[in-house]
Amino acid sequence: xxxxxxxxxxxxxxxxxxxxxxxxxxxxxxxxxxxxxxxxxxxxxxxxxxxxxxxxxxxxxxxxxxxxxxxxxxxxxxxxxxxxxxxxxxxxxxxxxxxxxxxxxxxxxxxxxxxxxxxxxxxxxxxxxxxxxxxxxxxxxxxxxxxxxxxxxxxxxxxxxxxxxxxxxxxxxxxxxxxxxxxxxxxxxxxxxxxxxxxxxxxxxxxxxxxxxxxxxxxxxxx
Numbered sequence: 720x721x722x723x724x725x726x727x728x729x730x731x732x733x734x735x736x737x738x739x740x741x742x743x744x745x746x747x748x749x750x751x752x753x754x755x756x757x758x759x760x761x762x763x764x765x766x767x768x769x770x771x772x773x774x775x776x777x778x779x780x781x782x783x784x785x786x787x788x789x790x791x792x793x794x795x796x797x798x799x800x801x802x803x804x805x806x807x808x809x810x811x812x813x814x815x816x817x818x819x820x821x822x823x824x825x826x827x828x829x830x831x832x833x834x835x836x837x838x839x840x841x842x843x844x845x846x847x848x849x850x851x852x853x854x855x856x857x858x859x860x861x862x863x864x865x866x867x868x869x870x871x872x873x874x875x876x877x878x879x880x881x882x883x884x885x886x887x888x889x890x891x892x893x894x895x896x897x898x899x900x901x902x903x904x905x906x907x908x909x910x911x912x913x914x915x916x917x918x919x920x921x922x923x924x925x926x927x928x929x930x931x932x933x934x935x936x937x938x939x940x941x942x
Contacts, residue, residue: 728896734833736903738823740806744792747799748772751890755883759859774800777850784848786811809833813845820845830904830942838934843867860891862929875930894925904941911937 727749732742748756748771756771774792781790781804792802806812810823820841825831837845842864846854857865861878870878880888898921906914912921919939927935 727894730896730898731900732898733901734809734903736825736829736831738808738810738825739788740809740812742804742806743802744804745799745801746772747796749890749894751886753798755887756856756859759856768797770794770797771856772798772800773852774802776852778802780848780850785814787813813848825903830940831902832938832940833902834936834938836934836936837928837931839863839867839869839931842928842931857929860929864929864931870930871932872926872930876926891929892924892926896923896925896928897921898923900939902939902941907940907942909937909939911935912939914939917941 728744728746730742730744732740734740753771760769760771761767772794774794777800778790778792781787781792786806786808787804788807789805790802792800792804795801808823809821812821814820820835820837822834823831824833846857846865854865861868861875861882863870863875876888876892879891900919900921901917902919903917905917906919908914909919912919914920921937923935
């Protein structure tokens with residue numbers, strides 16, 4: 720989710736009992752964000768038409784991150800990417816600064832638990848592992864997840880409005896990251912989302928990820 724925090728993003732995945740996972744990611748910059756980041760890129764000397772979201776470059780960065788077995792992200796347009804990420808051990812996935820943001824437990828007799836938490840400190844460390852370009856975009860947008868600055872969601876939206884205008888602030892505040900993940904067994908409970916059968920569903924406001932005013936915390940328990 721953090722990787723594509725400036726995008727309209729959908730993640731569909733599955734988790735195996737041994738901790739392996741497969742994720743299909745589709746992400747695209749939103750229209751006003753595209754216009755703003757295009758201006759940033761031009762000022763930085765990027766060639767016209769070069770991708771703002773560079774699928775192969777993000778793949779190269781992510782390939783060296785902890786817990787990644789394979790990654791293949793391709794551009795479907797200069798502002799959208801699509802592809803898959805294979806995770807070798809979900810508990811190691813994007814572990815940053817010696818801290819795991821995902822905890823995975825699988826019982827000997829079946830059943831298990833996955834918890835995930837993200838705060839400002841782990842967010843910045845994870846961005847450093849994933850994509851320098853994306854980190855730069857989020858820093859240009861003054862997002863606390865990139866800058867480390869403590870502020871509330873209201874303060875951040877006020878800042879974005881003052882610097883970039885109300886339209887950009889509205890696009891950020893209305894965007895949602897959606898994730899659908901199938902688990903090894905029937906789900907018993909979910910914190911931070913909903914579930915049906917083996918599938919957990921999460922709808923996470925983009926603003927929450929960009930600001931991290933409070934740590935984000937999620938849990939899935941299955942049998």
